Amino acid sequence: MRKISRRSFLKAATVACALTALTACGGGDESAAVSVAKDENGAYVDTLTITLGRFAEPSAAALFPEGQTFEDNAYTRYIESKLNVDLVDSFEAGGDAYTNQLATCVASGELPDILTVNSYDTFVQMVNNGLTYDLTDVYEEYASDYIKSLYDSYDGRCLGMATFDGRLMGIPGTNPDNSVPVLCWMRKDWLDKLGINPDPDGDLCITLDDIAAVAKAFVDANVSGGNRTVGMAFSGNDIADAMCIANAMGGYIDRWIENPDGTMSWSTLAPEVKAAWAKMNEWYEEGILDPQFGTRTTEDINAMMINNELGIVFGAWHIPDWRLSSVKALVPEAEYIAYTVADDNGIVHTYHENASDRFLVVSKDCKYPQVAVEILNILYDDLARATAETAPDVIAYINAGGHNEGRPYYMEVLPSNNPSIYYTEHMAVINGEMTPEETTIAENRGSSQAILDYLKDPQNVTEKTLGGWHFYESRIIGLGASIEALEKNGNAEWITPKYPPTTPTSEQKKATLDKTELQAYVAIVTGAQPIDYFDTFVSEWKRLGGDAIAQEVQEYFAQ
Known part of the structure; x- marks a missing residue:
C-alpha cells in the first residue's frame, strides 16, 4: 500500500518559518546549512525523506493489521x-541479522539518516569512527520540555552514557530500573493451604530464613499433591539467577562497582557472594533447594511450575506477564504473592540497572538531524498521552496487542519512576479514583481495563480474563512489594554500578571468565567443592584476565 502524502492544501496555510539544520560534527565534514519551511501546524511544507535502519522481527510483523508494514x-x-516526513527503511532486520547490519554500517562508514543501535559497544564504535552527528545543540533546541524532564529524572545516568568529551553523540533509550529489586515469588494458594504466613507484619518484606522455612514446609507436606514438591529452584546455567540471594547478603552478581579510591571491583568476587553461595549449599544439602539444581535450565524451571511442582521462584515485578501467566493458564488454582528480601538488619540491597542499552544515532551526513528529535517528541511525548480521539489508529493498534517494534525507534523513553506510575494509576483505577481512559500512559489504559474485567470474577479466570490476572499480579502484587511497600518501609539501600563497553581484554577473555564463574557457582552450591573453593575461584578469575579487565574499565571511566 502506498503511503498517503499530506494534502497540498496545507501549503496554502504555511507561515514563513524557517528552521536551520545544525552543522554536522562527530568526525565528518561540515555540511551547508539547510533551510526548511514549516506550516502553521508545525509540518514541513515540502515532504522530507528520512532513511531508517529498522529493527524488524517477524513476530512483530504478524501483529500489523492487514495491509500495514514496518x-x-x-x-x-x-x-x-x-x-510531513516520509520514513523510508534502508534495511529491515531482526535478531542477529540486525546486529550484522549494524556491523556492516560500521565497516562501510555509511549509516541511514537515523537508526537505533542496540549495543553500547557498537554505539561507541560509531562515535569513535566519526559516523555520528553531534546532537548536543539539536537536543537542546528541539527536545520537548517533557522529554527533557524524562531524561533529567535519571540524574545524568542516561544522557551520560551517550556523552563523549562533553558532547551528546546519540539519544539514549531509557531503562527505569525495570527488573529490580529482585523479588521472591511464592505460591500463595500453597501458603493458604498449609496455614503459613511468612509476613505477619504485612510489610511484604521477608528474610532468607523465612524463605527457607516456607520451602521446607512445602517439601515436607508435599503440598503439590504430586510425586514430589520442590521448594525453590535456580537455573544451573545462569549465575545471575541467584541475584536475590546475593542481594540479601549485601552482595551483587556480575556488576562493576567503583570503590572509594576509584579502583573497580567485580562484584561476584565479594565475600557477600561467597556467603550467598554457602547459604544455597545449606539449602541444597537440606533438600529444600531443587536436588537437580546443577542441570536445570530456565526452561526446566518454567516446566516445573507448569507441572505444579515448584513453590518458590525469584524474579522482577513483571514476571507474571510472561512467566507466571503460562502457569495460571494450565494450573487454574495457582496464585502468587511477592516479597522483597532483606538482610539480617532489615535492609533490602538493590542496584540501579544500566540506564540505557539502546541508542538513537543520527548519521553525520543527515541533512535534517532535527527530525530525529521531533519524531522522538511524537513517539514518547505526544503519543504517550494519546487517546482514541487524538490518535485513533495508533490507539487501536496498541489495544489490539500491537508490538512496540511497530514504532520506527526500537527503544523506550520513560521516566525513572515509571514502575511507580504503573502501580499508582492501576490502583487508582481499581479504587474508582480514575477511569482507564484517564490514565496518563497509553499502555495503562488497556491493562487497567483488563484488570477491572478480571476483578469481576477473580475466582474463575478464563482465557478472556487471563490478561487481567497477570496485569493484576504484576502491577498490583509485584509492584506493591517492590515499589509501594519498599518506599513505605524505607529500608532500601541502592548502589549505582558502572556499565562500560567491552574492553579489549574482555573481548578476548570474558567467555573464559564466565565459564569459570559458572563452574565455581555450581560446584559450591552442590557441594562438589567446599565453600573455601570460592577463594581459589577468585584467584583464578583474576589470573585468567580479570585483573587486566578491571584495569581497563578503571582507565575507561577515568577518561
Whole structure:
C-alpha cells in the first residue's frame, strides 16, 4: 500500500518559518546549512525523506493489521501527518541479522539518516569512527520540555552514557530500573493451604530464613499433591539467577562497582557472594533447594511450575506477564504473592540497572538531524498521552496487542519512576479514583481495563480474563512489594554500578571468565567443592584476565 502524502492544501496555510539544520560534527565534514519551511501546524511544507535502519522481527510483523508494514503503519502515518516526513527503511532486520547490519554500517562508514543501535559497544564504535552527528545543540533546541524532564529524572545516568568529551553523540533509550529489586515469588494458594504466613507484619518484606522455612514446609507436606514438591529452584546455567540471594547478603552478581579510591571491583568476587553461595549449599544439602539444581535450565524451571511442582521462584515485578501467566493458564488454582528480601538488619540491597542499552544515532551526513528529535517528541511525548480521539489508529493498534517494534525507534523513553506510575494509576483505577481512559500512559489504559474485567470474577479466570490476572499480579502484587511497600518501609539501600563497553581484554577473555564463574557457582552450591573453593575461584578469575579487565574499565571511566 502506498503511503498517503499530506494534502497540498496545507501549503496554502504555511507561515514563513524557517528552521536551520545544525552543522554536522562527530568526525565528518561540515555540511551547508539547510533551510526548511514549516506550516502553521508545525509540518514541513515540502515532504522530507528520512532513511531508517529498522529493527524488524517477524513476530512483530504478524501483529500489523492487514495491509500495514514496518514502513507503512499507524505510527509512520501519524508521524507523516504531524511532520510531513516520509520514513523510508534502508534495511529491515531482526535478531542477529540486525546486529550484522549494524556491523556492516560500521565497516562501510555509511549509516541511514537515523537508526537505533542496540549495543553500547557498537554505539561507541560509531562515535569513535566519526559516523555520528553531534546532537548536543539539536537536543537542546528541539527536545520537548517533557522529554527533557524524562531524561533529567535519571540524574545524568542516561544522557551520560551517550556523552563523549562533553558532547551528546546519540539519544539514549531509557531503562527505569525495570527488573529490580529482585523479588521472591511464592505460591500463595500453597501458603493458604498449609496455614503459613511468612509476613505477619504485612510489610511484604521477608528474610532468607523465612524463605527457607516456607520451602521446607512445602517439601515436607508435599503440598503439590504430586510425586514430589520442590521448594525453590535456580537455573544451573545462569549465575545471575541467584541475584536475590546475593542481594540479601549485601552482595551483587556480575556488576562493576567503583570503590572509594576509584579502583573497580567485580562484584561476584565479594565475600557477600561467597556467603550467598554457602547459604544455597545449606539449602541444597537440606533438600529444600531443587536436588537437580546443577542441570536445570530456565526452561526446566518454567516446566516445573507448569507441572505444579515448584513453590518458590525469584524474579522482577513483571514476571507474571510472561512467566507466571503460562502457569495460571494450565494450573487454574495457582496464585502468587511477592516479597522483597532483606538482610539480617532489615535492609533490602538493590542496584540501579544500566540506564540505557539502546541508542538513537543520527548519521553525520543527515541533512535534517532535527527530525530525529521531533519524531522522538511524537513517539514518547505526544503519543504517550494519546487517546482514541487524538490518535485513533495508533490507539487501536496498541489495544489490539500491537508490538512496540511497530514504532520506527526500537527503544523506550520513560521516566525513572515509571514502575511507580504503573502501580499508582492501576490502583487508582481499581479504587474508582480514575477511569482507564484517564490514565496518563497509553499502555495503562488497556491493562487497567483488563484488570477491572478480571476483578469481576477473580475466582474463575478464563482465557478472556487471563490478561487481567497477570496485569493484576504484576502491577498490583509485584509492584506493591517492590515499589509501594519498599518506599513505605524505607529500608532500601541502592548502589549505582558502572556499565562500560567491552574492553579489549574482555573481548578476548570474558567467555573464559564466565565459564569459570559458572563452574565455581555450581560446584559450591552442590557441594562438589567446599565453600573455601570460592577463594581459589577468585584467584583464578583474576589470573585468567580479570585483573587486566578491571584495569581497563578503571582507565575507561577515568577518561
